[in-house]
Amino acid sequence: MSNIKILDSQITNRISAGEVIEKPASIVKELMENSIDAGADRITIEIENGGIKRISVYDNGSGIAKEDLKLSIFPHATSKISTLEDLDAINTLGFRGEALASIVAVTQTEITTCTEFQEIGAKIRVCGGIIEFIEDMACPIGTRIDVCNLFYNTPVRAKFLRKPKSEEADITDFVEKMMMAYPQISFKYVIDGNIRYNTMGSSLRDNIYTIYGNEISQNLIEVNFSQENYRVTGYIGNAQISKANRNYQTLFVAGRYVKNYMISTAVQNAYDDFLMKGKFPFYVLNLTLPPESLDVNVHPNKLEVKFERPNLIYSIFNNAVSKALYENELPKEAFEEPIINENKISFEKYEELKPIIKDEGISFVEEEPHVKTSRGEIIIKTDLSKQSPKDESVTFRENQLLDKILMSKLEDKIELNSNVESYENSEIDNVNNLNKLEIIGTLFKTYIVVETKDEVLFIDQHAAHERILYDKFMLQIKEQKITIQELLSPYILKLKDNEFLFIKEHEELLKEFGFVIDEYGLNTFKISAVPYIFSNLSLKQFFEDILSNFGEYAKKPLDYLKESIATKACKAAIKAGQVLSEEEIRLLLNLMTNGVLHCPHGRPFVVRFTKTQFEKWFKRIV
Secondary structure (H helix, E strand, C coil): CCCCCCCCHHHHHHHHHHHHCCCHHHHHHHHHHHHHHCCCCEEEEEEEHHHCCEEEEEECCCCCCHHHHCHHHCCCCCCCCCCHHHHHCCCCCCCCCCHHHHHHHCCEEEEEEECCCCCCEEEEEEECCEEEEEEEECCCCEEEEEEECCCCCCHHHHHCCCCHHHHHHHHHHHHHHHHHHCCCCEEEEEECCEEEEECCCCCHHHHHHHHHCHHHHCCEEEEEEEECCEEEEEEEECHHHCECCCCCEEEEECCEEECCHHHHHHHHHHCCCCCCCCCECCEEEEEECCHHHEECCCCCCCCCCEECCHHHHHHHHHHHHHHHHHHHCCCHHHHCCCCCCCCCCCHHHHHHCCEEEECCEEEECCCCCEEECCCCCEEEECCCCCCCCCCCCCCHHHHHHHCHHHHCCCCCCCCCCCCCCCCCCCCCCCHHHHHCCEEEEEECCCEEEEECCCEEEEEEHHHHHHHHHHHHHHHHHHHCCCEEEEEEEEEEEECCHHHHHHHHHCHHHHHHCCCEEEECCCCEEEEEEEEHHHCCCCHHHHHHHHHCCHHHHHHCHHHHHHHHHHHHHHHHCCCCCCCCCHHHHHHHHHHCCCCCCECCCCCECEEEEEHHHHHHHCCCCC
């Protein structure tokens, strides 16, 4: 008895649908590509509930003849290729004939269409791959496809759909890419009844402005480069709009959005003389080439392509971007002369200032207005408009002014980590004993040497201070008494859809850490205050770092923020090589807490040698 069976068409259609239709964005992609292939110059996309409830795409393209309407929903039914040779020179976005068949297999779909050669159009309704009816229908020339209830007949697949807002973000991302690939087409994009985009079919630069805003559109460099039968056009960003990830890089090959690591590397290498390490350029580039030199039949999602001459493609993109950059930008070496910080506080100015001791720290000159919030946060109102990165050579006294938290008294309540080394039964078990130690001096301008009755301690001044700053801030978080710095001018954070949703998901955690952050319009947040320890923080860089790797941050957001605090504490702490006075050393010892003898990154900062060890080294005892 045979065990091999030919599967029913409904089963095979659902299996095929799994390869083509992964999520609502997959449907939008296939339908928009069909509209473009039909020659439409006006395309409307409407979605409800992230595309899970409904997706509608309608256009003014060539339409589908009534006699072809039934055939259009069958697998591998297409008007775009007819012979094997056609696969070697594909000029359309679609060609497999799988899209509509896959869509109707897992949805409830209605297609209404009319061609210029018909007096009246037609309508077909298909549910789960089964045709319910075909009838005449008056409608304008073009095609309208309404797709409802995605995966209604495959509940297992439906369970793996994400939140509607996440699915919506993916759809929006693809619509934006099509707007940039085909700026001559007028696109209207409606989300839950609200118009998101309504372009007039003008220019790529206009659409970049619509999508990314003024900052990026004002820092664009046009690319128009030809070599042999290949041409690269579009825009790249100058060094002012570099990013911490590749999320702002868009590549089209013959109008098809693709991902290609080789081309990304070619562009990145062209920026070597213009960007700092760890930064990535913005670009929207399109490659046009002979159809026979390209293979798009690599994967059903059509995001991957193969080139007949990959080395040439690399060279073309590298040359195109390099030429545009060198004609419009100065290499980074031109900016590497020393920058004078006019706002740097001098030692003489410090001498003129008299500190005012307060519970929450030390301020200078005059009392700054402090406001306590309902959560116990302390807000310090200060002009931060002249923030600049701290000079590595800044002295201890300058640090006192630039970061008042350095002088704050640690509360004795800090919860100690029982898993790290501590000095049991030692004379340095508490802050007071540390303060009474005899200071011998500093070794190599880095290690403080202090003596007790029967031992010598070597203390890494940088790591010890780093621990102090970290513990102070973590204590503030624990007791919900975070000192926050109000910004003179709020920082406006404009994001893409998926980035906005990501920050929104972790908004409460950021608030717990002292960020005052609120929604401020479409895909935008307003940050009006930051934790005081982050008062010199580059908010642009901070959020770029978070967004550079969604996955890693999403797994352990708390650990990421703690690491950020540890890094900030490291940068704010006094440095190795800084010469400290006895008074400053005494202050540092006074701030040290007992128990935790490692910096936040795990490096020990206290080494002890007993008198007995010294006597053994000098053979006084055996």
